[in-house]
Amino acid sequence: MVKKAAPDSTRRSTRSRRAIYDAALALVGEVGYPRTTIEGIAARAGVGKQTIYRWWSSKAEVLLEAFTDLSTQAAEAAARPGQEEGGQGENGIPDTGDLEADLKFVLRATVDELLDPKFDIPARALAAEGVVDEQVGAEFVTRLLEPQLQLYVRRLRSAQEHGDVRPDVDPRIALELFVSPLAQRWLQRTGPISHAYTDTLVDYALNGLAPRRPSGTPSAA
Structure with missing residues (x-):
């Protein structure tokens, strides 16, 4: 038998x-x-x-863990094809040595995620509840949002170590130049989100808004 x-x-x-x-x-x-x-x-x-x-x-714990898992799956699916080992970096954001390209890549992947109803609908529900329920809001920030923001912090610190970002810049504030406008536009539906939009955010954040002087032009005293 x-x-x-x-x-x-x-x-x-x-x-x-x-x-x-x-x-x-x-x-x-x-x-x-x-x-x-x-x-x-x-x-x-x-x-x-x-x-x-x-x-x-x-139920808050269930939903936050489910949403974290969904975000992890999306990040893995968006990993750059054929990337050399070590190119992803221990910080979870591509670290190819080109900060601008890496930020544009990861924000484009974020746009794709936000435009996916599977992600968009529950994300909006949790974000909206977090506004009226302080405990849910704190859990959302602590367990989901802040760990993701720390990935940007570590990538920007890596760029500082390589001389691509000024040493006096606070990475936690700097990341808000491109992350916060995207989050606000998505949540409040104040305009469309697209790859072109996030590429522009990165350009503005890294290059500033002041007119660029021709090469060799002295700065004002």
């Missing part, structure tokens, strides 16, 4: 977790954060409510 292999609990857990992620993101996009419940997520994912409570203590 052939023995049946024991069920793979790790695979089953991974499958259940993935189903919960998908259900949570779908629900918050359809009915909004306030009407999304643990019971609703469990029913949609085809798991018991206790399965969710075994891994998370609240």
Whole structure:
């Protein structure tokens, strides 16, 4: 008599977790954060409510982890094809030695992510809830937004070490020159977002707004 292999609990857990992620993101996009419940997520994912409570203590934790996972997948999918090992850098943003190209690359990938309904709808729901619910807002910033911003900080510090950014520049403030306008335009729908738009943000941030003097022209006293 052939023995049946024991069920793979790790695979089953991974499958259940993935189903919960998908259900949570779908629900918050359809009915909004306030009407999304643990019971609703469990029913949609085809798991018991206790399965969710075994891994998370609240719907906010479920949604933030699901959204973090979605962002990670998007970042991996956007990785530059054929990039040489080490070109990505330990900071998670391309570090090819060309700061302008690297920033444009990563912001173009961000635009693609923001224009994807799978990302856009739950992101808007969580961002909107974070405005009215201080705890959700703090969790959103701490667990999702700030870690992503720190990737820019590390890339800009690397550029400082190579002499491509002034040493007196505060990277945490500098990154807002291109990240904040994109976030505001997307969230408030004040205009279209596109690769051309983020390329322009990077150009303005790195080159400034003052007229460029011809080569050899002395600066004003």
